[in-house]
Amino acid sequence: MGSTRPDRRGFLKGGAALAGGLTLGATEPAFGQLPNPDTYIKGTDDLVAYGSRSHHVTSARIAHPPGSQASPDAFGKLFHIASPLQDSVGMITPSSLHFVGTTRGSFVPDINPREHRLMFHGLVDRPLVFTMEDLRRLPSVTRPHFVECAGNRSRTQHKTVQESHGMTSCAEWTGVLLSTLLKEAGVKDAGKWIVAEGVEEVKGASSIPMEKAMDDCLVAYGMNGEAVRPQNGFPLRLLVPGFEGIFNSKYLRRIKVVDRYYMTYNDFGHLTRDPDTAALGYQIGPKSVITFPSAGQQLPDRGFYEISGLAWSGGGAVARVEVSTDGGRRWNDAEIQGTAHRMAHTRFRYQWNWDGQETELLSRSTDEIGQVQPMRDQVREHFNSRGVPGQDNSIQPWRIASDGSVHNAIT
């Protein structure tokens, strides 16, 4: 290196200046200021075997909708568990903080993997039952994919990004391609759809077109480098990349190959009576949200900030993310972190110098097939014309008040 002084502001694009923004602690530091803790966490055999996070870190999931809670005595009470996106960094959601869609409230099937089986039947040449050990011997793939609940939508009463968008998460999934297993069973000519069923009685049966089943669906036993977690389907779950969360059957035990679209309990969101339209509605639209700064957070002062957020789409990889810092008048390209993977959360960043005035921050994603995240009014109009509930992938505005507080700006 042996550099002459590097340009101190060279790394800041778009005119944001670091020096004016940060309130650095000291210009003449002394050793006495450095931390030198005399307290230690005592090791135990448990901490050697499987580590824990710091007791200073309290980021937590919440029951959703807001105000519901874990109900160990109310078996079957429906609620979901939302991920703390406001604290997220990078692309991976830690498994302990992955969102959970449930029909049993806080109850989770307790499955012994040695007894678990996955059956293929229906319109196949050779019905098959796989043990977990069978599955682990087969050719496998590892891919990052998001799973998002179709009901993940922002409402005016939501006070944080966890409440408005916390029912999406992204993990590195490992398993066998569904196509590998279907080919092994041999799909008959008449087999145009599959129905996937998990152990949960109420939820977990979904009709999926054969084209999707043979494309990129994954029978996953691994999640972020270890076994799938119980709340996310241990020991086996289906991944249907880009489709609404409910298709990603947890505790997967059965795949039936059928000749038509089966209307199941899962289809409560797709009652359009036209199977073609219903099928088309499965895919999550292009979406994004700024996770910092987001509602409920507080900017300590004007000056430099890195705006950070997540973008994703059921249509493929995120191709572009734009950020507006003036309520949508001007849009600027955000930086996309690393490689944008297909049907995976993609971290975006934008460098911003806040002048202390009230404003609104927005983000807008475009995916590789050209779909652009819509404004809220466009989505509303679409819903009204269809007369049915559906996905809401509209642009999320956050209002920065002049005191630095951040608020949900949807109306």
Next chain:
Amino acid sequence: MGSTRPDRRGFLKGGAALAGGLTLGATEPAFGQLPNPDTYIKGTDDLVAYGSRSHHVTSARIAHPPGSQASPDAFGKLFHIASPLQDSVGMITPSSLHFVGTTRGSFVPDINPREHRLMFHGLVDRPLVFTMEDLRRLPSVTRPHFVECAGNRSRTQHKTVQESHGMTSCAEWTGVLLSTLLKEAGVKDAGKWIVAEGVEEVKGASSIPMEKAMDDCLVAYGMNGEAVRPQNGFPLRLLVPGFEGIFNSKYLRRIKVVDRYYMTYNDFGHLTRDPDTAALGYQIGPKSVITFPSAGQQLPDRGFYEISGLAWSGGGAVARVEVSTDGGRRWNDAEIQGTAHRMAHTRFRYQWNWDGQETELLSRSTDEIGQVQPMRDQVREHFNSRGVPGQDNSIQPWRIASDGSVHNAIT
């Protein structure tokens, strides 16, 4: 789709045949065979906030060297904690299973992030002290990187891949580029090296050439989507991608810019007296190991298996991995999973049909700058000529006995 029967063996390359290898449970499955558990894990507020793994999953780290153990009463007893690579899937090591290099045995500094500081001083224009809040406002990056202990080497007495190779792990790290902070402080012309210091007294001071410091080093506060874990340096650690683990100072509190190579306690492995040679020895060589099947595991029968393993290099991205299933006579290209990232674990896979005869499995990696993982004899010769301990990135052979048991085959 509407396919006619797909070729059932189309996905198996290299002549391995699935049908002959798996012992599938049944050809005429009945519903009664499907699992239908009547036991459930009861939800609690704790499980809503932060999920746990299944009680059926017992994969665990071990104290290293084998036979040592957690010693809550023996403050300062040195041991490391090795990751269970035999159970690994994908690229990411779960933070709870990440290897740990320690000088304090099982004791871990308990740092309050609100009190933590990072100081830059020495040959800089403007000495600076950053709080954690300061750092989180700055432009950040997220990258997957491995960290590996230089002492991670296979010995004849090692009975599992965890014992022979478990002191390497890979996480998705998030933080600020060290170059961003150094530019902010302004490096003087004479500043050719940095010394990085963590809170641990004994370990944690490393001399790093300025060229590396200004290239890709990362001051990381995020790990796999949440805060860095206490055992891995909470709240702040240095990532020096591709350099031996000891350079990746945990509990980072100080960076001093200096004009020469400083000999620190960390250099016990680099006592060659010639700083140039020492510096060149920092980088982890191209390496790989088969994690399944690996020593201590058992193949239930002959037939189809997917050989799976990890490859990595301090020299950049893994460009190629070859596998031999006949003790090194023939080498075959393995499949590399997804994108091979620079200085990151890379999962490789190779489809194999075991004929039931005794054999040896080996893997060999080549990185993007053309370095090839050496045979054990080559490494031995190199060590003998230098007369110093050093890295051992040699090819690991696993012997498959005719009864399907797997053994460490180094001699």
